[in-house]
Every structure is written in structure tokens, then in C-alpha cells.
């Protein structure tokens with residue numbers, strides 16, 4: 001089976017220009033991150049899914065199992081970046097979450113500032129490449145901070161992603177060099193809280 005409309009994943013439109021997140025994230029990083037890295041995950045996901053369908057049509061279970069790592073990595077990369085672009089936006093000085101999301105953050109972390117401190121500490125401490133997330137635990141009905149290695153999607157930890165920060169070096173190195181902490185602290189200026197609140201509203205249904 002060849003990739004068709006049903007099996008072919010697409011790079012989603014970036015909801016703003018490459019320079020829209022400056023000065024926090026440079027246009028150069030955004031262009032590479034979106035048009036090279038994210039596009040690469042989509043291309044490789046489609047290739048792996050196509051091979052998976054071929055293996056499936058031949059009842060070749062060993063080949064199907066062998067493709068699972070590529071599907072997890074590239075599928076996770078596609079899922080994660082598709083979320084990342086939508087939870088960011090131009091600098092909004094002094095912007096913070098409101099409504100039910102703020103109430104649950106205060107309930108589960110003590111205060112917004114305590115949440116921010118814990119999120120930053122755990123995200124900065126990720127060893128190697130990965131993502132820091134705020135996720136919603138549907139069973140316990142609570143917010144949790146989680147770190148994921150590589151491109152593992154947050155669903156692998158049983159959580160619904162609310163907001164996430166990419167701490168792969170490709171996300172910050174051209175601008176922040178080795179100073180991951182500066183990048184993670186700065187990204188709070190460009191969180192698009194209305195979109196994040198919309199994700200939270202859908203997660204708690």
C-alpha cells in the first residue's frame with residue numbers, strides 16, 4: 001500500500017511567522033525547527049507507516065514489531081511539535097493563566113509561582129534530549145509535571161498534554177548555547193495562555 005490521504009501525515013501550518021517569537025526564540029531557530037526538524041519527523045513517520053502497512057499485508061509480524069521504534073520516535077516528534085507551535089505566541093508581558101486552569105494549578109502546586117519553579121527545575125534537569133510537560137491525569141483528576149525522554153509523547157505516561165517545552169538542543173542552542181536554564185526561564189514570556197486554557201478545558205471533559 002502506498003501512502004495516501006488516509007495514511008499520510010502532514011506538517012501543520014505554523015500559526016505565525018518565523019520571527020513572531022523573537023526575542024525569546026529567534027527566527028533562525030524557528031525556521032530550522034519547523035521546516036527541517038518537524039518536517040523530518042513527518043517524512044519519517046509516513047515512511048515507517050507505509051512500511052508497516054506493507055509488513056501487515058504480508059502478515060510479517062516481526063517486521064511490524066521492528067518498525068514500532070521508528071513510529072514511536074517520529075510519531076511522537078510529530079505529536080509533540082504540533083502541540084508546541086500552538087501553545088506559543090508573541091511576547092505577552094505579564095501574561096499568566098486564568099480561570100479553571102489557574103485554580104487547578106493553585107490547588108495542585110500551591111501557587112502559580114511554585115508551579116513555575118517546579119516545572120523549570122524538572123525540565124532543566126532532563127538528561128539529554130526530551131520534553132518537560134504539564135499534563136492532566138484523568139484518573140486522579142489532577143495536574144502533574146512530567147519529563148519525557150527523546151520524543152516519547154506524554155500519553156506514554158498516561159497524561160493528557162497541556163503545555164510542553166522542547167529541551168532538545170535544536171530548540172535553543174543557536175541562541176542560548178549551553179544555557180538551557182535561560183531558555184526554559186525565558187519561554188514563559190511566550191506561552192499562549194488562551195490556547196493552553198483551551199487544551200485544559202478539552203482535557204478535563
Ligand code: MN3
Pocket residue numbers: 033037081166168170171
Ligand atoms: Mn524539537
